[in-house]
Amino acid sequence: MSSSSPEFEGLVGRLRRHASENPDRVAALFMRGESQEPTPVQLNYAELDRTARSTAAWLQRRTSPGDRVLLLHPQGLDLVTSFAACLYAGVAPVVVPVPGGHAHQAARTAGIAADCGAAVALTDSGTYLEVAAWLELPGTPPLECAVTDIDELAPPEEWTDPGIGPEQLAFLQYTSGSTSDPRGVVVTHANLEHNITLLCEIFGWTPEMRFCGWVPMFHDMGLIITVLVPLYLGTTTVLMTATSFLKRPYLWLELIDRYDVQVSCAPNFAYDLCVRRLTDEQVDSLDLSRWVCAVNGAEPIDAATLDRFTKRFAPSGFRNETFAPAYGMAETTLGVSGTAVGVAPVLRRVDSAALERNVLVPAAADGESVTLVGCGRVGSLDVRIVAPDTGVELPEGRIGEIWVRGDSVTGGYWQRPELTETLFRADITDGDRGFLRTGDLGALFDGELHITGRIKEMLIIRGRNLYPHDIEREARALDPRFEGRLTSVFAVPGQDDEIVVVQEVRGTALDEEELSGLAQLVRDELGRSLGVRVSNVVLVRPGQVRRTTSGKLQRSLMRELFMKDELTPLHEELGADVRRRYRTLAGVR
Amino acid sequence: MSRSLDAAAAREWLTARIADCLGTEPERIAPDASLIGLGIDSIHAIALCGELEDRFGVLLEPSLVWDHRTVDAIVAHLGTQLAAATAGTR
Numbered sequence: 084m085s086s087s088s089p090e091f092e093g094l095v096g097r098l099r100r101h102a103s104e105n106p107d108r109v110a111a112l113f114m115r116g117e118s119q120e121p122t123p124v125q126l127n128y129a130e131l132d133r134t135a136r137s138t139a140a141w142l143q144r145r146t147s148p149g150d151r152v153l154l155l156h157p158q159g160l161d162l163v164t165s166f167a168a169c170l171y172a173g174v175a176p177v178v179v180p181v182p183g184g185h186a187h188q189a190a191r192t193a194g195i196a197a198d199c200g201a202a203v204a205l206t207d208s209g210t211y212l213e214v215a216a217w218l219e220l221p222g223t224p225p226l227e228c229a230v231t232d233i234d235e236l237a238p239p240e241e242w243t244d245p246g247i248g249p250e251q252l253a254f255l256q257y258t259s260g261s262t263s264d265p266r267g268v269v270v271t272h273a274n275l276e277h278n279i280t281l282l283c284e285i286f287g288w289t290p291e292m293r294f295c296g297w298v299p300m301f302h303d304m305g306l307i308i309t310v311l312v313p314l315y316l317g318t319t320t321v322l323m324t325a326t327s328f329l330k331r332p333y334l335w336l337e338l339i340d341r342y343d344v345q346v347s348c349a350p351n352f353a354y355d356l357c358v359r360r361l362t363d364e365q366v367d368s369l370d371l372s373r374w375v376c377a378v379n380g381a382e383p384i385d386a387a388t389l390d391r392f393t394k395r396f397a398p399s400g401f402r403n404e405t406f407a408p409a410y411g412m413a414e415t416t417l418g419v420s421g422t423a424v425g426v427a428p429v430l431r432r433v434d435s436a437a438l439e440r441n442v443l444v445p446a447a448a449d450g451e452s453v454t455l456v457g458c459g460r461v462g463s464l465d466v467r468i469v470a471p472d473t474g475v476e477l478p479e480g481r482i483g484e485i486w487v488r489g490d491s492v493t494g495g496y497w498q499r500p501e502l503t504e505t506l507f508r509a510d511i512t513d514g515d516r517g518f519l520r521t522g523d524l525g526a527l528f529d530g531e532l533h534i535t536g537r538i539k540e541m542l543i544i545r546g547r548n549l550y551p552h553d554i555e556r557e558a559r560a561l562d563p564r565f566e567g568r569l570t571s572v573f574a575v576p577g578q579d580d581e582i583v584v585v586q587e588v589r590g591t592a593l594d595e596e597e598l599s600g601l602a603q604l605v606r607d608e609l610g611r612s613l614g615v616r617v618s619n620v621v622l623v624r625p626g627q628v629r630r631t632t633s634g635k636l637q638r639s640l641m642r643e644l645f646m647k648d649e650l651t652p653l654h655e656e657l658g659a660d661v662r663r664r665y666r667t668l669a670g671v672r
Numbered sequence: 673m674s675r676s677l678d679a680a681a682a683r684e685w686l687t688a689r690i691a692d693c694l695g696t697e698p699e700r701i702a703p704d705a706s707l708i709g710l711g712i713d714s715i716h717a718i719a720l721c722g723e724l725e726d727r728f729g730v731l732l733e734p735s736l737v738w739d740h741r742t743v744d745a746i747v748a749h750l751g752t753q754l755a756a757a758t759a760g761t762r
Contacts, residue, residue, distance in 0.1 A: 117734070118725075118731060119725070119726065326718055326734050329715060329718035329719050329722065329734075330718055330719065330721055330722025330725065330734070331722050331726070332719075352715070356715075356719065360719065360723075545715055603706070603709050606708070606709045606711075607706045607708050607709035610708040610709065610711070610712075610713060611708050614713065614714035615713045615714065616711045616712070616713035616716075618711040658711055659694070659696055
């Protein structure tokens with residue numbers, strides 16, 4: 084291999100080596116289609132290398148190293164090869180959701196395209212029409228768009244190795260930030276290499292293991308665990324679409340069995356969906372005994388989910404120690420901590436009252452308790468627990484903000500120097516310097532990292548990050564009677580985290596029916612545009628949504644007032660679960 | 673296989689599935705109520721779409737609940753799809 088940076092192999096060097104050493108090994112297998120019986124299509128390491136070189140040669144004629152390229156492919160083999168092609172060309176791929184039906188999604192993708200400053204996009208013949216329609220929209224920046232799957236875009240021999248160094252930009256990951264203010268995490272080749280190595284260490288993954296998943300590649304967990312780690316290791320990954328999984332959760336588990344998969348990952352809700360949706364017959368037909376690592380991450384982990392899934396799939400040979408609770412985020416490339424293969428998840432009953440005072444104390448046998456799921460041991464990173472208000476480091480067992488330092492911590496947000504400085508270069512009071520502030524609350528206890536909540540106001544619903552101000556803006560635009568009034572959006576704990584919208588209404592002469600109609604409108608329209616459930620709408624008189632004197636919305640205060648039933652609403656429409664928890668006099672919290 | 677739809681039975685089944693998703697009683701799901709307004713989110717909606725496909729043997733768009741917003745509308749759409757499938761096959 085002739086590389087001008089011989090000491091650094093990186094993912095490109097690895098892919099070239101796998102193509103020469105194991106050309107016929109399947110790199111990725113994809114279940115195409117969303118019917119009951121999707122068709123498997125596959126790509127071996129030689130084919131991946133050839134297509135990547137061809138597309139990379141085309142890219143090299145149009146771009147300079149470090150440029151960004153938008154990838155407008157749905158989940159599938161074309162997305163995998165285009166991602167590799169960008170790395171081969173020394174440019175940074177930016178994976179985005181294909182802008183389909185929702186106007187919200189078209190706007191979000193356009194916002195990312197503008198933020199990353201891509202001049203070139205890659206797509207495939209099956210997606211081109213949708214992409215062409217999106218390119219015509221007024222909010223979409225101009226892009227030169229190529230279709231990768233008809234003919235080779237350029238002769239693969241024309242590709243020249245750009246000699247990628249560890250500090251070069253590998254890709255931008257847009258998972259955080261809002262529609263109006265997208266944030267791309269800047270991941271270098273060194274970050275990627277360090278985090279892949281860290282993940283393999285904490286989980287105990289080896290090149291002999293096969294991987295499988297349906298979490299999309301525009302999600303950090305989907306991209307890294309189900310695509311980049313297996314390609315780095317030179318093993319096989321089996322991919323399907325999220326829609327296919329949601330329609331038939333059985334297909335995911337069936338793939339794990341059929342293709343002898345050892346490692347897969349999903350957010351917590353997906354494991355519950357499997358419990359609810361599979362029939363006894365399907366459970367009995369599956370052999371899940373060779374699955375050794377079921378990563379649970381990307382949203383809060385529920386001990387009850389682990390228990391339900393383990394019991395439900397015990398007849399299929401699933402074992403409790405297969406569950407691997409984990410913690411991480413795009414800002415640290417992906418992984419921070421995780422549970423090793425063969426090690427059972429740590430469930431810890433902690434004292435409820437102490438928890439409210441930010442201390443982790445094991446609960447007495449008969450005491451009020453909350454069960455926390457440990458997120459495993461921290462990998463080769465420096466993790467500290469810090470009081471978020473004072474910046475003072477806290478000892479083991481105390482709850483504070485999780486701060487992280489080390490080689491997986493990324494360079495920050497693309498072209499957001501001030502935000503990056505604040506969040507990625509924090510200093511401990513009278514202590515060490517240069518930490519990432521994660522915004523998550525947790526504690527170290529007995530060597531395990533435990534997550535207890537979030538201080539950011541960001542809402543994580545079904546593994547998606549939503550921002551209150553985006554939802555507030557949309558709510559206010561729904562009816563003239565909301566114009567110029569204030570809105571406050573926050574989440575409260577329910578079976579899942581539940582969104583609550585508190586909206587001030589102009590005019591007081593509204594009758595109950597009109598108010599109910601307005602509340603329904605908010606539920607319906609927000610649910611439609613955001614694609615998540617908005618069950619709880621509280622309509623209040625002007626002046627009820629609290630702000631600080633500087634005009635900043637006090638969402639935490641509003642949340643507290645809502646949970647204690649101390650708002651005086653004109654009208655309140657609540658989901659059954661939320662009403663039961665926060666509005667029943669006899670309700671036990 | 674019979675390809676015509678028993679609309680009453682389909683409505684009853686669908687109402688029960690939606691009530692199950694939302695953790696409520698079928699009586700609370702009005703046939704003309706907006707499902708998104710009732711609290712069906714995109715994850716429920718796609719899951720429901722898969723269940724309908726398996727039960728009725730048709731292929732539906734994942735955007736079903738966005739395009740056909742009530743129980744009545746979905747049942748009507750199912751009827752049309754099944755009739756088209758019957759006409760299209762021998």
